[in-house]
Amino acid sequence: MNDIANPTQHTFRRFKDGETVWDFSDLQTRIFEGERTYKCPTYVRRTPPCQAICPSGHDIRGWLSIARGIDKPPVAGMPWQEYAFQRMAAANPFPALIGRICPAQCQKSCNRDKVDDFIGINSVEHYVGDWAIAHKLKLPAPAEATGKSVAVVGSGPAALSAACYLRLKGHAITIYEARDKLGGMTRYGISSHRLPRDVLDAEIQRILDLGITVVTGKKVGVDIPLAELESKFDAVFLGVGAQKCAPLDAQGADAPNSMSGLAFLNAFNEGRLQDVPARVLVVGETDIALEVAAVARRLGHVEGAKRQNAQVTIVYGRPLPRVLGDKLEHLLAEGVQIRPSLAPVAVVADDTGRAKALRVVEVERGGKRRPNTEVDIECDLIVTATGQSGDFAGMTELDNGSGQMTVDGLYRWTGRPGIFAGGEVLRPLNVNRAVGHGRIAAQVIDQYVRGETMEKRPAFDVYQFDMLAELEQRGLKPADYHHRQESGTDTANFAVHNFEDRSANLDVSASDLFLGHFALEPRVERIERPITAETVLGDFGERISALAEEQVVAEAKRCMSCGSCMECDNCIIYCPKVAVERVPEELRAVGRYVTTDYAKCVGCHICKDVCPSGYIQMGLERIKA
Numbered sequence: 001m002n003d004i005a006n007p008t009q010h011t012f013r014r015f016k017d018g019e020t021v022w023d024f025s026d027l028q029t030r031i032f033e034g035e036r037t038y039k040c041p042t043y044v045r046r047t048p049p050c051q052a053i054c055p056s057g058h059d060i061r062g063w064l065s066i067a068r069g070i071d072k073p074p075v076a077g078m079p080w081q082e083y084a085f086q087r088m089a090a091a092n093p094f095p096a097l098i099g100r101i102c103p104a105q106c107q108k109s110c111n112r113d114k115v116d117d118f119i120g121i122n123s124v125e126h127y128v129g130d131w132a133i134a135h136k137l138k139l140p141a142p143a144e145a146t147g148k149s150v151a152v153v154g155s156g157p158a159a160l161s162a163a164c165y166l167r168l169k170g171h172a173i174t175i176y177e178a179r180d181k182l183g184g185m186t187r188y189g190i191s192s193h194r195l196p197r198d199v200l201d202a203e204i205q206r207i208l209d210l211g212i213t214v215v216t217g218k219k220v221g222v223d224i225p226l227a228e229l230e231s232k233f234d235a236v237f238l239g240v241g242a243q244k245c246a247p248l249d250a251q252g253a254d255a256p257n258s259m260s261g262l263a264f265l266n267a268f269n270e271g272r273l274q275d276v277p278a279r280v281l282v283v284g285e286t287d288i289a290l291e292v293a294a295v296a297r298r299l300g301h302v303e304g305a306k307r308q309n310a311q312v313t314i315v316y317g318r319p320l321p322r323v324l325g326d327k328l329e330h331l332l333a334e335g336v337q338i339r340p341s342l343a344p345v346a347v348v349a350d351d352t353g354r355a356k357a358l359r360v361v362e363v364e365r366g367g368k369r370r371p372n373t374e375v376d377i378e379c380d381l382i383v384t385a386t387g388q389s390g391d392f393a394g395m396t397e398l399d400n401g402s403g404q405m406t407v408d409g410l411y412r413w414t415g416r417p418g419i420f421a422g423g424e425v426l427r428p429l430n431v432n433r434a435v436g437h438g439r440i441a442a443q444v445i446d447q448y449v450r451g452e453t454m455e456k457r458p459a460f461d462v463y464q465f466d467m468l469a470e471l472e473q474r475g476l477k478p479a480d481y482h483h484r485q486e487s488g489t490d491t492a493n494f495a496v497h498n499f500e501d502r503s504a505n506l507d508v509s510a511s512d513l514f515l516g517h518f519a520l521e522p523r524v525e526r527i528e529r530p531i532t533a534e535t536v537l538g539d540f541g542e543r544i545s546a547l548a549e550e551q552v553v554a555e556a557k558r559c560m561s562c563g564s565c566m567e568c569d570n571c572i573i574y575c576p577k578v579a580v581e582r583v584p585e586e587l588r589a590v591g592r593y594v595t596t597d598y599a600k601c602v603g604c605h606i607c608k609d610v611c612p613s614g615y616i617q618m619g620l621e622r623i624k625a
């Protein structure tokens, strides 16, 4: 029972007052004595908003269904975690990495937020990713060799994702990386306290284990001409990232103790930077700037033989956002000072030419400088991270004039055929979007090297569940079409009856669901270790811990399975004509759990109204686009 004073469940209503006053009096007769209708339930798969917004196109609903036991492993004895990992890796080969550092746009769009709180999608990914590493799971074997080859330049998330999905298609792949180790910005731009190196190494190695050739220490454009790759390979994918930081925009910026944020993080991640001066000034509000500040507080300043806290200040070019978000909140808790709405004016140098302060000026929203507001902030090191661009040394023809490359909607460089690009070389973006670029570019490059037409991409360019593959993996593949004209084909087994997949073009919003079905359930949160200004020094341990298995399953069970059947039985229970029944167990598959006897259905819409997940549409009914 829902106690109104202390509710455990929302009382969402399908109808507003007055809408239940029907303008015909024979409703009961029509339902209970009716014989036919032209509007019967159809099961229509649509893309849930979590997946629609995920730049890597993850099948989030799919692997949550696996974790909660709706979608069972098709092979006897396979642990659900392995099956979930396979589904994750079909769109994104870095679940342990992404589960830790992804900004999780999916969670911000999750329909469950309209009931109580979003689903902790990242925490499920984190758990499954770690389980896959601990159990040494592999990616599927590549398809038969095609005889085609692709050069992948760079080894950040976009490049590795492209390499992975191209190799799975059977192409020979060679990665060219200018540094000694693979990983790009995930290795050289992110600290180990956010992304442990054993996790990164394991997820990269799993991709290399597909049989990928790696050339390190060679910079394409400098050591190897791009033209050489074009002549040797059938296609080239450029995932070279944005390896150049914009310089400090201030007079005297070339002081010897002024450096770029990327140079700082590179030195730290290569082990060359072990401590920082007493006062560090970070200029910028980019992710790199925030990472530099976090690392500087952890490294601290060594005086005599004693390591102590460094004073770290961020000169933040904008007002602080109203909602700070995790990164800024963590930095403030760790003792970083953030001075908003300031712009650099000039480096104040001492007698030796070294910076001893940065002169800044207050700026209004929009960047206009306020007169007579200049102040000097004392410092021993200035680190600038206000923006990045691509490094096109030896490949200047790729530069669109803004330090980036321009590609079309199919990730084709607009300069010459056969060259594709993705990731931060196109524009600043998050790691999950870079992974998505690589996955989609791999599909396009596959079509290109095979000489096929490169297809227009769907509205929701995400991993698409394939009902025929689902039926096939459960031994339920439909028979071949017999090419005969006949009537009464409702029992013919060459068709998938009563199902329509519109997920390439339609998503499902909270108003399409029956939210009243769901009881309030608090989100199971990962434990976050508090790190304070007093404890941050030398603390390079992870802040968050993965959930335990039972917590992951509980969290997955909160998912409302938006746009696909969650096997709740509501439609069976509430159908007044007993027209809806379960599919026999041996014939069930994901999305094939219930079936309607059209000879009994009178089109009352009740099943549609009580379906929590918005999976039912009445046939012939128009669905809003």
Ligand code: SF4
Residues within 6 Å of the ligand: 048, 049, 050, 051, 060, 061, 064, 109, 110, 111, 112, 119, 121, 558, 559, 560, 561, 562
């Ligand atoms: S409830 Fe589940 S399917 Fe729906 S948006 Fe949230 S995670 Fe996605």
Ligand code: SF4
Residues within 6 Å of the ligand: 564, 565, 566, 567, 568, 569, 570, 571, 572, 593, 594, 607, 610, 611, 612, 613, 614, 615, 616
């Ligand atoms: S009401 Fe429940 S069982 Fe019926 S289609 Fe919707 S989710 Fe599936």
